[in-house]
Amino acid sequence: MKLVLCSMKDRAADAFARPMFVPSIGVAIRSFSDEVNRQADDNQLYQHPDDFDLYDLGVFDDSNGKFELHDEPKQIAIGKQVKIQST
Secondary structure, X not given: OEEEEEEEEEOOOOEEOOOEEEOOHHHXXXXXXXXXXXXXXXXXXXXXXXXXXXXXXXXXXXXXXXXXXXXXXXXXXXXXXXXXXXX
C-alpha cells in the first residue's frame, strides 16, 4: 500500500514538523483542518492558524520500503483557509 507522506510547516519557526503517514491527501487535509479548529488553550494550530500550512512530501510504499519524494514539498492546505470563523 502506498501511504502519503505529509508534514506541517510552522512559518514562525520556519521549520517542518515530524512527517506523518496517511492513506490519502483527503485524510491529511481533514486531520489538519480538525486540529486547526480544535479549540484548546494549548493548541498552537488553533491559536495561530496563520502560522501553519500542510504539505505533501511524497509517498511511502510499505510493500517494498521505498519512498517516492517530490522535488519540492507541495502545499495542500493553509491553516487560515481551513479555520472556521466563530459566530
